[in-house]
Amino acid sequence: MSPSLLVDNIGELVTNGAGEGPLGIRRNAAVLVEEGRVVWVGPSAYAPAADHHVDAGGAAVLPGFVDSHAHLVFAGDRAAEFAARMAGQPYTGGGIRTTVGATRAATDDELRATVRRLRGEALRQGTTTMEIKSGYGLTVADEARSLRIAAETSTETTFLGAHVVPAEYADRPDDYVGLVCGPMLAAAVPYAKWIDVFCEQGAFDVDHARAILACGQAAGLGVRLHANQLGPGPGVQLGVELGAASVDHCTHLSDADVDALASTRMDSTSGSGTTTVATLLPGAEFSTRSPYPDARRLLDAGVTVALATDCNPGSSYTSSMPFCVALAVREMRMTPAEAVWAATAGGARALRRDDIGVLTPGARADLVVLDAPSHLHLAYRPGVPLIRQVIRNGVPQ
Ligand code: NIG
Ligand code: FE
Secondary structure (H helix, E strand, C coil), X not given: CCCCEEEEEEEEEEXXXXXXXXXXXXXXXXXXXXXXEEEEEEEHHHCCCCCEEEECCCCEEEECEEECCECCCCCCCCHHHHHHHHCCCCCCCCCHHHHHHHHHHCCHHHHHHHHHHHHHHHHHCCEEXXXXXXXXCCXXXXXXXXXXXXXXXXXXXXXXXXXXXCHHHCCCXXXXXXXXXXXXXXXXXXXXXXXXXXXXXXCECHHHHHHHHHHHHHCCCEEEEEECCCCCCCHHHHHHHCCCXXXXXXXXXXXXXXXXXXXXXXXXXXXXXXXXXXXXCHHHHHHHCCCCCCHHHHHHCCCCEEECCCEECCCECCCXXXXXXXXXXXXXXXXXXXXXXXXXXXXXXXXXXXXXXXXXXXXXXXXXXXXXXXXCHHHHCCCCCCEEEEXXXXXXX
């Protein structure tokens, strides 16, 4: 049995379970951890003894951030493309092929080093779970190795062979869809938990997206997709039709899209097994200087909302969940509590996980101690390194 750990003297504990307000806040609290799990939550004054002890000193503690959307397996960067956008160029997704070229040319160790660097960066900013996609290889061998490398770092791995049609298939996209559904999927399945498609004009149309996601589902992968990022389209409703865990971006939505998402919401007693979450990625709108998604409209309609970074070298080169929380509050009319929930419990729902994103007995012991008395400071003090300590799986990092 590994030593127990007590985190006590917590001024504000965000549990996302029972407690005050939507974040289930408990004050002057303590958390006891054994074998990587939360086993007790209660008043600090009555905390049991433990082998090790972290004194939060009256600070706020929250569940580790769950970043449910990140593209970490790539080579090179696209800083020049970013500079051109800031000088007025639009974002089209065309630069994805630049990163595909660099990624194919990279060694395994170069790709591995980038994944580790970005995963480390995120961990220091409080991210204890991070989904990782392939999608910059786009050959059977390069997608398989991207996922193999991703799986060294995360169990939440996503096959995104349908990111764009690579240049060599530009005039025969049907053949590329056949490759994705056939040998590429077969090579990806041992390392992937999810399948994703970029369903957008210029990437994959709804028929191709449906075919690819259905093949992935038949092979045992869960469905998620990039939808309605650059313009309106059928992606969100396709996601709902297929029972996707999440549709991501959701920047351009019709009333019917919002209604479709809202219709998937389960009541709290029946769990989140069939809810399709709307995952919003404000780093992408920041970095492409585009209008932000209307989070208020989704929340008011009863849609379950998550926040994630979309960390990638093109549209959102940030690994920082606190930055996304601050953007969501300032630019997307989310309250600080809604944004913190979306970055923790919301991300967990988007990955169909009930063991993370909460600090209740039985949950994985993923905790973040802030250098601040309240979760409010994450949005109130943007750009400030407020993550004092991260505990992952019960282990102080
Ligand atoms: O989620 N939209 C598609 N894929 C990424 C961007 C990838 C890139 O530009 O390299 C996204 O924004
Ligand atoms: Fe993305």
